[in-house]
Amino acid sequence: xxxxxxxxxxxxxxxxxxxGPFGGAITTSILPEIGASFGRSxxxxxxxxxxxxxxxxxxxxxxGTFAQRWGPQRTVRIAYIAYAVTSALAASxxxxxxxxxxxxxxxxxxxxxxxxxxxxxxxxxxxxKLGRALGLFGSTQAAGxxxxxxVGGLTAEIDWRLAFVVISVVAVGLAxxxxxxxxxxxxxxxxxxxxxxxxxxxxxxxxxxxxxCLGGLSFLVAxxxxxxxxxxxxxxxxxxxxxxIVGFLTARQVGKAIDRFGAATTVVVGATLGAxxxxxxxxxxxxxxxxxAWALTGAAAQxxxxxxxxxxxxxxxxNRGGSVSVVQSLRFMGAAAAPLAxxxxxxxxxxxxxxxxxxxxxxxxxxxxWSGRGAGTRRTPQPEAPPPLR
Numbered sequence: 001x002x003x004x005x006x007x008x009x010x011x012x013x014x015x016x017x018x019x020g021p022f023g024g025a026i027t028t029s030i031l032p033e034i035g036a037s038f039g040r041s042x043x044x045x046x047x048x049x050x051x052x053x054x055x056x057x058x059x060x061x062x063x064g065t066f067a068q069r070w071g072p073q074r075t076v077r078i079a080y081i082a083y084a085v086t087s088a089l090a091a092s093x094x095x096x097x098x099x100x101x102x103x104x105x106x107x108x109x110x111x112x113x114x115x116x117x118x119x120x121x122x123x124x125x126x127x128x129k130l131g132r133a134l135g136l137f138g139s140t141q142a143a144g145x146x147x148x149x150x151v152g153g154l155t156a157e158i159d160w161r162l163a164f165v166v167i168s169v170v171a172v173g174l175a176x177x178x179x180x181x182x183x184x185x186x187x188x189x190x191x192x193x194x195x196x197x198x199x200x201x202x203x204x205x206x207x208x209x210x211x212x213c214l215g216g217l218s219f220l221v222a223x224x225x226x227x228x229x230x231x232x233x234x235x236x237x238x239x240x241x242x243x244x245i246v247g248f249l250t251a252r253q254v255g256k257a258i259d260r261f262g263a264a265t266t267v268v269v270g271a272t273l274g275a276x277x278x279x280x281x282x283x284x285x286x287x288x289x290x291x292x293a294w295a296l297t298g299a300a301a302q303x304x305x306x307x308x309x310x311x312x313x314x315x316x317x318x319n320r321g322g323s324v325s326v327v328q329s330l331r332f333m334g335a336a337a338a339p340l341a342x343x344x345x346x347x348x349x350x351x352x353x354x355x356x357x358x359x360x361x362x363x364x365x366x367x368x369x370w371s372g373r374g375a376g377t378r379r380t381p382q383p384e385a386p387p388p389l390r
Contacts, residue, residue, distance in 0.1 A: 010124075012177030016076070016117050017137045019170055020110045022144035022151075023087065024052050026163050027103075030156040037160070038096035051100045056107035057332035064115035064325025072116050072321075073178050079112035080175035084168045091164035115325030120179045122313040122320055128259060131310055135255020138306045139248050142298070146244025199315040200323040202368050203308040204330040206267060209364045210304035212334030212341070213357035214274050214297055218243065219339060220346055220353050221281055221294050227350070229287045242295030250299040254306045263310035268366045270303020275361035282354020304365065305331070311369075 027034060027048045035045035067075040086105040093099035118137065125133040155162040218240055225231045225239065257266050274297055281293040308331075312323045338357075346353030 012174050013117055013120060013179050014136060014140045015170075015177075016080075016113055016174055016179075017140040018144035019083075019167065019174065020114050020144065021141050022148045023083070023106055023110060023167050024049075024056065025145055025148035026152045026167065030152045030160045030163070033156045033160045034099070038099070040096055044096075047100060048103050051103040052107040053332060053336060054107070055104050056111050057329050057336065059108050059111035060115060060325045060329035060332070062322075062325070063111045064119065064320075065322030067112060067116045067119070067325075068321045072120050075112055075116050076179050077175045079109050079116075080171045082109035083113070084171035084175065087164045087168035087171060091161045091168065111325075114328055115321050117179065118309060118313065118324045118328075119321035122324075127314070130313065131258030131260075131263070131306070132252065132255040134258070134306050134309050134313070135252040135302075137251075138254070138302050138309075139251035142244050142247035142251060142302065146241055146248060149241070196326065197323070200312055200326050202371075203311045204327045205368050206271075206304065206365045207308050207327050207331040208334035208337075209360050210267075210271055210274075210308070210334070211301070211331040212338040213278065213361050214301040214304065215243070216335040216338030217278060217342065217354075217357060218294075220342060221290070223346065223353075224282065224290065224350065225287070228285075229290075231287075239291045240294065242291060243298035243301070245298065246295045247298035247302045251302040251306055254299075254302045257303075258307055258310050263307040263314065264369050266303055267307035267311065267369055270300045270307060271361045271365035274300030274304065275358040278354055278361065279358040282351060282358075 027045070031045040031048070034048065035041050038045075083106060086102050086109055090099055090102035090106065093102055118134075121133050121137060122130060151166070152160070152163045155166070222236045222240060225236045231239070254266060254270070277293045277297045277300055281290050281297070284290055284293070308327055309324060312327050313320055315323065342353050342357060345356055
């Protein structure tokens with residue numbers, strides 16, 4: 001009985017990886033329907049994405065450390081219950097302002113799930129198999145991100161509110177399952193400062209640049225498909241899903257590569273390949289190559305994301321939950337910063353919008369990762385020999 005309960009909790013651990021990005025992206029394809037319900041434009045309804053993302057990213061700077069203090073079982077159950085309640089509030093929202101408040105609270109609740117799940121994976125997985133476990137986690141996250149627009153669109157054929165009802169029900173089920181028990185005790189004295197150490201900051205910088213210049217460029221690819229090839233919204237949306245599909249299919253292979261070659265190597269390889277693919281997507285005159293390059297970028301993005309999670313979780317920092325939450329926070333901040341950074345470049349010259357992030361991908365991850373590796377392996381100075389006896 002205990003074994004079956006443990007297996008269910010382990011399954012819930014990976015199901016929890018899916019529901020976070022699923023809930024975040026659920027409104028992507030139903031913005032016109034949401035706007036029509038409240039007499040707003042689809043552009044105004046797009047703020048439901050921002051209201052989710054901002055508290056999610058900001059609170060994740062500290063959520064992992066608080067989870068270290070409270071313990072994973074307690075933290076995850078409270079977070080899932082809060083996620084279920086706020087999703088139900090979104091489903092029953094009677095004004096647009098209530099819906100925005102519910103989305104903000106959803107994001108806040110989810111900030112206390114992702115870093116805890118990653119920390120539990122690290123604590124319950126043998127070190128030589130950690131890469132594969134993180135790869136599976138990454139693939140389920142990609143599945144949630146990719147399937148959300150489809151599920152949202154299908155439910156909107158009946159009523160867009162049903163999408164939030166589904167999320168609420170699933171969150172209740174996950175709260176019942178909880179997470180697997182580990183030998184790690186809650187760190188009652190875990191400090192926020194303990195998460196902001198070099199072994200965390202370096203992967204966080206790579207996450208900021210990597211996700212901002214890879215997944216964060218989907219809007220630029222959409223711009224180019226419209227401006228250069230004249231594709232409609234439906235066609236653009238369908239073609240952009242290749243990124244998530246390929247990410248889902250390759251994340252576990254990335255995890256195996258981490259176990260074999262090391263996370264420092266795979267993060268640099270993923271970023272370098274991503275740079276070439278982004279440059280190809282922004283320069284080729286053939287629409288099929290743009291679509292193929294963008295789809296393969298999903299694999300490069302997993303090479304970066306799974307690897308940086310491995311880098312921080314393999315560190316000796318006792319506050320691993322706090323550290324991974326900082327890394328995840330910077331990842332989503334990078335996505336939020338990408339439009340501000342690259343839209344002006346694209347407007348100045350379309351090539352700049354793609355070649356500048358490609359250049360950042362080639363340089364920043366390699367410099368930050370390998371310099372950190374050198375610092376981590378620097379030889380410890382030997383004590384001086386005592387002076388000879390007279």
